[in-house]
Amino acid sequence: MSLLNSDASGMDSSVSQMEKKKVDVAFKSLVLDAVIFWFLALSVISMVGPETEGYIDLQYYSFLSLGLLVVGGALSYVLQAKASIKTLGQSVFAMPQFGDEQSQTAWYLSFSNWELALAFVFALKSGIAFTDFSLIEIFDANGIEGVKRILTGILTPDFHILPRAIEAVVQTIFIAFMATVLAVPIAFVLSFLCAKNIMSGNSFTFGIYTVLRLVTNITRSIEALVWAIVFTVWVGVGPFAGMLALFLHSVASLTKNFSELAEGISDGPVEGIKSTGAGPLQVVWFAVVPQIVLPYTAFAIYRWDINVRMATIIGLVGGGGIGDLLIEAQGQLRWGEVGTLVIVIAVVVWLMDAASAYLREAIK
Amino acid sequence: MEPILQVRNVEKTYDNGVKALKGVSFDVNPGEFLVVIGLSGSGKSTLLRCINHLHTPTGGEIHFKGKNITGAKGKDLKEVRKKVAMIFQHFNLVPRLSVLDNALNGALARTPTLASIFKQYSDEDREKALEYLDLVGIREKAFIRADQLSGGQQQRVAIARSLTQSPEILLADEPVASLDPATCHTVMDYLKKVNKELGITVVCNLHFLSLVRQYADRVIALKQGELVFNGSPDDITDEWFQTIYGEQAKEVHIN
Ligand SMILES: Nc1ncnc2c1ncn2[C@@H]1O[C@H](COP(=O)(O)OP(=O)(O)OP(=O)(O)O)[C@@H](O)[C@H]1O
Ligand SMILES: [Mg+2]
Numbered sequence: 001m002s003l004l005n006s007d008a009s010g011m012d013s014s015v016s017q018m019e020k021k022k023v024d025v026a027f028k029s030l031v032l033d034a035v036i037f038w039f040l041a042l043s044v045i046s047m048v049g050p051e052t053e054g055y056i057d058l059q060y061y062s063f064l065s066l067g068l069l070v071v072g073g074a075l076s077y078v079l080q081a082k083a084s085i086k087t088l089g090q091s092v093f094a095m096p097q098f099g100d101e102q103s104q105t106a107w108y109l110s111f112s113n114w115e116l117a118l119a120f121v122f123a124l125k126s127g128i129a130f131t132d133f134s135l136i137e138i139f140d141a142n143g144i145e146g147v148k149r150i151l152t153g154i155l156t157p158d159f160h161i162l163p164r165a166i167e168a169v170v171q172t173i174f175i176a177f178m179a180t181v182l183a184v185p186i187a188f189v190l191s192f193l194c195a196k197n198i199m200s201g202n203s204f205t206f207g208i209y210t211v212l213r214l215v216t217n218i219t220r221s222i223e224a225l226v227w228a229i230v231f232t233v234w235v236g237v238g239p240f241a242g243m244l245a246l247f248l249h250s251v252a253s254l255t256k257n258f259s260e261l262a263e264g265i266s267d268g269p270v271e272g273i274k275s276t277g278a279g280p281l282q283v284v285w286f287a288v289v290p291q292i293v294l295p296y297t298a299f300a301i302y303r304w305d306i307n308v309r310m311a312t313i314i315g316l317v318g319g320g321g322i323g324d325l326l327i328e329a330q331g332q333l334r335w336g337e338v339g340t341l342v343i344v345i346a347v348v349v350w351l352m353d354a355a356s357a358y359l360r361e362a363i364k
Numbered sequence: 365m366e367p368i369l370q371v372r373n374v375e376k377t378y379d380n381g382v383k384a385l386k387g388v389s390f391d392v393n394p395g396e397f398l399v400v401i402g403l404s405g406s407g408k409s410t411l412l413r414c415i416n417h418l419h420t421p422t423g424g425e426i427h428f429k430g431k432n433i434t435g436a437k438g439k440d441l442k443e444v445r446k447k448v449a450m451i452f453q454h455f456n457l458v459p460r461l462s463v464l465d466n467a468l469n470g471a472l473a474r475t476p477t478l479a480s481i482f483k484q485y486s487d488e489d490r491e492k493a494l495e496y497l498d499l500v501g502i503r504e505k506a507f508i509r510a511d512q513l514s515g516g517q518q519q520r521v522a523i524a525r526s527l528t529q530s531p532e533i534l535l536a537d538e539p540v541a542s543l544d545p546a547t548c549h550t551v552m553d554y555l556k557k558v559n560k561e562l563g564i565t566v567v568c569n570l571h572f573l574s575l576v577r578q579y580a581d582r583v584i585a586l587k588q589g590e591l592v593f594n595g596s597p598d599d600i601t602d603e604w605f606q607t608i609y610g611e612q613a614k615e616v617h618i619n
Contacts, residue, residue, distance in 0.1 A: 272456030272522070275416050276529055277445030277473030278480075285481050286469055290460040 029080070029089030030073050036088060036119050037072030038065060043122040079111070088112040088119075153335020154342060161337045165325060165344045172321030173348065175239050175314075176307035179246035184300045186251050190216065191258030191296075192284065198262065212255075220252035224310050228319040242319025246307050257299045258292070265291045298360045305356035312345055367391035368429055368565050369415070369533060375423030376410050376589075384410040386589040387424065392533070392567060397559045399576050399597070400569045402586035403609060408569040411586065412535045415567070416450045417441055429532075446473045449526035453538040455518040459511035463502065463521050466510050467493040470528025489528065496524040500554050516547030523554055527562070534558065536568040540575070552579055573600070 042065070079085045091112045107113055127133075137143065190212060192198055199209035227245035235241050269287040278286065315323015322345060329337040369392035376385040384407045392398050400408050413419040415426060417436060425434045433444045449470070457466045471489040472480055479485075485493075497503040500520035505513060510521060519539055526534055536555060540548035556579055559566045570576050576583055577597045585593035585608045593604055600608075 268452070268454050268456040269458045271418060272452065272525075273458070273469055273472065275418060275445060275450040275452075275456075276470050276525065277442045278469070279442070279472075279477055281477050282472045282480055286461075286472065287458060290458050 025093045026080075029087065029093045030076050032089035032092060033076030033079075033087045033115075034069045034072035036115060037075055038068040040118060040122060041068045041072070043126060085111045088115040150335050150338075154339035156336060157339035157343060158334070158336030159340055161325070161329070161340050162344075165322065165341050168315075168322040168325050169344050169348050171239055172311045172315065172323070173308055173352075175243045175311045175319070175321050176246060176304055178243050179250050179307050179311075180300060180304040182247050183250035183254055183303070184296075187254035187258055188296065190251070190255040191262050192288075194255055194259035195262035197265075198288075216252045216255045219248060220256060222249075224249040224314060225317060228314045228317050232318045237318035237320075239320025242311060242314045242321060242323075245314055245319060246310060249310075250303055250307060254299060254303055257303075258296055261292050261295050261299070262288065294363055297363060301356045301359050305352045308352045309349055312349070365393060366430065368394040369567075370427040371411075371415070371424070372427070373424035374411070374414055374421045374426060376407070376414055376419060377422045384589055385414070385421070388586070388589070388591045389424075390584050390591060390594055392565060394532075394565055395559070395563050397556065397566045397568070397579060397581045399580035399583050400567065400586065401571075401573070401576060401583060401593075401608065406586040407589045408586055409537050410589075412450065412537050412567065412569060415533075416448050416535055417444055418450075442473050446529055447531055448533045448535060449529045449531035450535040450537065451519065451522045451526050451539050453541045455515070455522045457510040457518055457521055457525070459509070461510055462507050463497065463510055463513070464493060464506040466521050467497055467506075467524040467528050470525040473529065492530075493524065493528045496527040497521070499527070499557070500524050514547070515543050516551055519543065519551050520554060523551075523558065527558065527564075531564060533565045533567065536566065538569045538571060541571055548575070555579070573605070576600075 045064075076087050076089060079087050080090055193208055194212050194216060196209065199205040224245050227248050228242055231241035231244045232238075235244065265288055269291065270283060273283050273287040311319070311321050312323050312326075315321040315325070316327045318324065322341060326338065326341045326345075329335075329341060371388060371390050371392075373387045373389055374385055375383070375387055377383050388407075388411060400411065402408050410419065414421045417433075420435055425432055427433065428444060428448065433440070436444050458469065461469075465483070468483075468485050468489060470493070471485055475485055475489070494503060494506065497506055500523050502513075502517055502520050502524070505517065510518060513521065522539075523534075534555070539555065540551050543551060552575060555566055555568065558564050568579075570580075577600075580597045583593065583595065583597050583600065584591060585604075587608060593600070593608060
């Protein structure tokens, strides 16, 4: 009896799950269609509508957009359900496991292809307008003259600056080195706290996971360049500010890289060690750490390599290193010096890149 | 003789709603070689995991040497796992550690955390680990990385690890399911040796009935999370076989 019951409920739940998934897919396809229809309508309106002076009327467009989205969604629903036309949303989210059959119509008769093509054409049109795309500017004689001047300067490098350049590039390498070395241990600890498989045990640890994840994501999404500006105000212009900026960004990035690795470890050893009665720290040390040491090291080396490149850029806003020299030479239009600096940067970046790739390959 | 392990109405419902065990009861006598059979998905692994507390049962009780250990936490949990060792179908060794280090992992529960991190095991534990590696015939590989061994060899290391725990019960979850027939007998023979020579009680999940007849003192069978057979291997008649494995089933022999 109990057997029959549970079987029936099992069936029930799988059917209702299927239903839930279908509703989910239908909703997603409605949203996608609505967004596309909204975009198309808005493009047409801005084409035929009157030219507006000054800034756009945000309130007007918000209400308009809301209305268009609703209309778009409704249109998609009507097309799908009533006219049984396959929209783009439907074909994107179509699921073979529900027996959605492949359409047999020729491509130029398919509604979803037209929807896609129209959306692309209008996007291209807006793109050209917004980027002031102009072939005339590219072939402008004055412009070409200027570029020639700069290029000849760069191609006849002024090697007087070489000693200073090398000193500065060494500084850049060490800015990157310090940022990486300080970031690795912190990211190492954080990565466990940001790994879903480790933290999803109870709601307390999951809370920590969620908060840390949010903080590191925000930190990472702010460019190191912006952090450099913050730190030049905080600790003053110079290499220390640049190092701190890279350090912060590295902590956030490495935490993400590391925690993804920690999420990908295999459960076998973890279970094996757990089953012996080992404590939680012993489980991490004996089952998790051996699985991640080498990939973590590889990522740390790669981060140093990235940091050298970023340190060059960060110098441009006063973060020290060779970027400082570059912005100075460029500001005073000494193109020969710029040429030397570019060569030095290229050589160092290339060397770091090759060395880091070689090291990462070697420790695999 | 008092049973070493009493399983009373144990239920396990997973978070996703699957009822893997629906009130299973049986006793395990000290020194016994008990085999658990059943179709794939019948709940065999779930049962062993509940006993070792890798999973917590959602109903019923488990008594170890007369003491209720259901839902043990902290220190008690550690004690239980120490005494109730487990080996797995996929061995679950730490691949990058040496064979000896893997065997020594069996001593983790009685080594202070800091000492274990610096591999400061007691000399006694070291000797024990080597001794058990010897027992399963793999001592000469002690300093080779575990992932360079064959499957059968890895399972023997796993047995050595579990023995280093000085357990009273050894749970084996399909220990030979991923091994070829010849290796499979080697590993089963070592389990039998552990059972007979060291007097450790063994509870072992098995797939092949021919192995069951050869090694089991007693057999229990699970079907869809319920106990449907409890008796001697010789009592598994054709009818019983079809009840347990379904109408279409045919016995296969491996030698
Ligand atoms: N961690 C889990 N979460 C959810 N359901 C699970 C989990 N582990 C097992 N199950 C389900 O519980 C049931 C019993 O699984 P279990 O692994 O115990 O069976 P088994 O007899 O060991 O099978 P096999 O011979 O394939 O190893 C199955 O339906 C399985 O899908
Ligand atoms: Mg199993």
